[in-house]
Amino acid sequence: MYLKSLKLINFRNYNQLALEFHPKINVFVGENAQGKTNILEAIYLTSTAKSFRTSKDRELIKFDKDRAYIKVEGKKRYTDTTVELKLEEGKKKQIKLNGMTLSKNSELLNNVYVVVFSPEDLKLIKEGPSERRKFIDNEIAQMKPSYFHHLNRYNKVLMQRNNLIKKIYHNKKLMDTLDIWNEKLIELGTKLMMERERFVTRINLLSRLIHRKITENKENLEVRYMSSIELKNDFKDTLESFRKTLQEALDVDLQRGTTTFGPHRDDLGVFVNGIDIRSFGSQGQQRTCALSLKLAEIELIKGETAEYPILLLDDVMSELDIKRQTFLIKALKDVQIFITTTEMNHLNELNVNKEYIFHVKNAVVYNESM
Ligand SMILES: Nc1ncnc2c1ncn2[C@@H]1O[C@H](COP(=O)(O)OP(=O)(O)O)[C@@H](O)[C@H]1O
Ligand SMILES: [Mg+2]
Numbered sequence: 081m082y083l084k085s086l087k088l089i090n091f092r093n094y095n096q097l098a099l100e101f102h103p104k105i106n107v108f109v110g111e112n113a114q115g116k117t118n119i120l121e122a123i124y125l126t127s128t129a130k131s132f133r134t135s136k137d138r139e140l141i142k143f144d145k146d147r148a149y150i151k152v153e154g155k156k157r158y159t160d161t162t163v164e165l166k167l168e169e170g171k172k173k174q175i176k177l178n179g180m181t182l183s184k185n186s187e188l189l190n191n192v193y194v195v196v197f198s199p200e201d202l203k204l205i206k207e208g209p210s211e212r213r214k215f216i217d218n219e220i221a222q223m224k225p226s227y228f229h230h231l232n233r234y235n236k237v238l239m240q241r242n243n244l245i246k247k248i249y250h251n252k253k254l255m256d257t258l259d260i261w262n263e264k265l266i267e268l269g270t271k272l273m274m275e276r277e278r279f280v281t282r283i284n285l286l287s288r289l290i291h292r293k294i295t296e297n298k299e300n301l302e303v304r305y306m307s308s309i310e311l312k313n314d315f316k317d318t319l320e321s322f323r324k325t326l327q328e329a330l331d332v333d334l335q336r337g338t339t340t341f342g343p344h345r346d347d348l349g350v351f352v353n354g355i356d357i358r359s360f361g362s363q364g365q366q367r368t369c370a371l372s373l374k375l376a377e378i379e380l381i382k383g384e385t386a387e388y389p390i391l392l393l394d395d396v397m398s399e400l401d402i403k404r405q406t407f408l409i410k411a412l413k414d415v416q417i418f419i420t421t422t423e424m425n426h427l428n429e430l431n432v433n434k435e436y437i438f439h440v441k442n443a444v445v446y447n448e449s450m
Contacts, residue, residue: 085153089149112422192390195392219380235344273346287375302352302354305349
């Protein structure tokens with residue numbers, strides 16, 4: 081799919097903005113703090129109803145205003161789609177999909193598909209496990225909104241179980257109520273783990289092929305789902321395995337006042353030619369692996385939804401050498417890409433249509449033909 085247009089009113093530092101996009105490459109160039117990422121953020125919001133930078137809607141509304149508006153028009157294989165968001169201070173955001181107001185934000189998912197690639201993502205491999213869990217969760221949720229719902233419920237149940245465990249330490253009588261929370265935790269947790277396992281298996285196959293191409297057959301990439309619970313072939317057995325681990329860990333949990341095992345402790349193992357690249361990879365290797373994973377994610381979304389997602393490259397091109405840049409653009413010839421950069425020089429090879437090089441200066445956007 082691709083986006084045809086974007087409209088903003090009072091969003092971040094913009095008063096009003098109306099842009100038409102190219103179905104392939106669009107570049108936003110300008111100095112820091114001018115409003116480039118704000119545009120990508122607005123696009124991302126029309127996909128997930130959330131920002132990739134803040135959880136506070138207030139921050140999205142222009143400082144001196146009390147409401148903001150975002151609209152995109154997109155083209156999909158068989159249909160067009162319009163998404164509108166209205167943000168108002170102190171109110172729930174209002175979302176319209178093709179003119180119809182949604183009753184829940186999650187109904188927006190599975191419509192506009194977006195993949196973001198930022199310098200933080202380049203660090204995905206060397207960061208801690210929580211970043212890699214976030215990567216897995218976001219990708220699954222985008223294709224499967226019910227996953228997002230289960231994840232939220234799991235996190236709530238986990239918090240409640242942790243609170244209870246801290247209280248039990250002082251008041252043993254509360255032990256009776258623990259079972260209820262345990263059962264909820266293992267049921268939701270098993271759903272998450274099985275979904276994650278399925279996702280990682282597929283991303284492994286796709287990223288392996290891509291990684292071979294980028295490294296000219298020198299490196300064999302393998303990603304593995306590393307769960308703190310022993311996974312079995314079916315739901316019931318995995319549920320049982322989680323239950324058993326919880327029981328065995330009860331004393332440790334009570335001592336530490338927290339839940340030691342479960343999907344909130346999972347990780348994604350990343351291996352190159354059998355070596356754990358999280359600890360032993362060079363920076364270059366770690367970055368190439370991150371790139372392979374991101375590209376695999378794009379193929380996966382295409383496979384699941386029959387639509388290519390839109391790719392947002394926030395300040396990431398200048399971090400890649402020419403070889404990787406060229407590979408990226410070539411591999412994505414059917415994908416609409418939005419690039420932000422402070423420097424046009426290193427993008428010369430891409431031959432971007434001048435009309436779609438947008439200069440961004442203090443929330444004013446112009447191109448050479450404007
Ligand atoms: N709610 C807001 N109202 C007005 N300006 C904002 C708001 N949020 C951020 N900004 C401004 O937006 C600018 C940052 O925009 P951003 O898109 O991140 O810049 P960059 O061009 O470096 O990507 C900063 O000048 C910041 O002060
Ligand atoms: Mg930026």
